[in-house]
Amino acid sequence: MMASHSSAGIPAAAQILVATRKGTFFVEKTATGWQPRLVGHAGTSVNFVARDPYTGRYWALLGHGHWGAKLSVSDDGGATWADAPAQICFPEGARFIAQDMYEDASSEHGVGWKISTKAATLQKLWVIGFGPGGAVYVGTIPGGLFVSRDGGASFQLNLPLWNHESRGGDLFASEGTGETKWFGTPASEGGDFAPGIHSIVVDPRNPQHLMVAVSTAGVIESLDGGASWHSRNKGMAMDHTPEPEAEWGHDTHFIEQCVGDPDHLWQQNHAGVFYSRDRGASWTLVSQPDAGVHFGFPVAAHDSDGRTAWLVPARGDNQRMALDGGLFVARTRDGGSTWTQLRDGLPQGCVYDVVYRHALAQQGGVVAFGSTTGNLYVSDDGGDHWSTVANNLPPIYSVRLA
């Protein structure tokens, strides 16, 4: 197959990697269109599948339910998969401060609320990111960033972020401050309400510059390869809380960096769409509710034009499904000043899909997204026209391009 190229010189995606509730699917472009096939993990819940662009290795983040979360790898293009040689494990003594509701018959409401310090064990593998020189980053629930410097032969929990003052300090050594400003997400497996890391950005100019995003804490940056971390939440506003501009507690749903213009970052947040032109030093709300652009989970940045991005908005946050029964992708080319609804080829009647935070991606003009209803759509022209890849996949958790 000849790879086509966008005007920016980024190769158009040749492969769509789809993580679903019931296995890993690859979708490849053929003479008759994009063809999906199940490549592994049949029957297993897969949260995220990605290809390490530095090594060509494929990684799948599994949630077995009964048997725990596992990293699975393929070194033969997805033909065979095996558990990764090193699995993600929280070290002995790792703890986090959690907030729990509990049954309390003496309360007039029947429930109480308590802050407790819990031992951390892996609940969910949520996202994986890659850097040069064998760097592999895995974000988990509870909110750990695990780092490998040897291509995944071993992983270590990043302690400066785990022990950050915003979540109560070093709980290995003491009880810390007893207070966390990180809240939970219901996205964990097993029902615990714990914070999770769902976005990892490695700056292509400087791999020491890392960003992660957390539900629910916000955007956090390191300029020294993970030795220290600070918030990057200025300009964001939590319109659902009594202190909208607090430093912490922001419900960032996903962030993505423009790899060709890395000062430009896009964010879909619970409280709207935010855009940064200064590497996250400040964020600007660029929602346009009358164009249907405000709530949603995913966002995709352009390869080279920092002002261009795609969203799949949802009716939020009390419904979390397609707006008014029709599915559209929203695209901006001017930094969020204006948004265009792209509907050509997408279903416009009786549609109730929702697209999760990792389930929209763009590379070289190919845009693809999948919904929890098992529908997968692709566009080869930046979103102007869409075609249906499949309608009966399992619930789709992640769509990445390679």
Place this chain on the structure above:
Amino acid sequence: MARLHLTRHLFVFFPQLEGRELVVNGNTAREIVDGLDAVAPGIGLYVCDERGRLRTHVNLFIDKQMVKDRRALTDPVGADADVHILQALSGG
């Protein structure tokens, strides 16, 4: 010494164990799980979490008795015992 009986679901991930008679040395449930992990490296982390606790929806029976110490697996395993490892059934 115990004869181990595993749910067939584990054979999906550890096909080398299917159809084998699994006899493992150990005087406690912990030692049995560790012995199983020596036979099939990695399986211990399927049965238990990284703190060694039996996973929430996994069960272990020693001669038809459900294990009592799910945290440390100190339950004794007699000579010639039968140990079953299985999962809770769930839908979806």
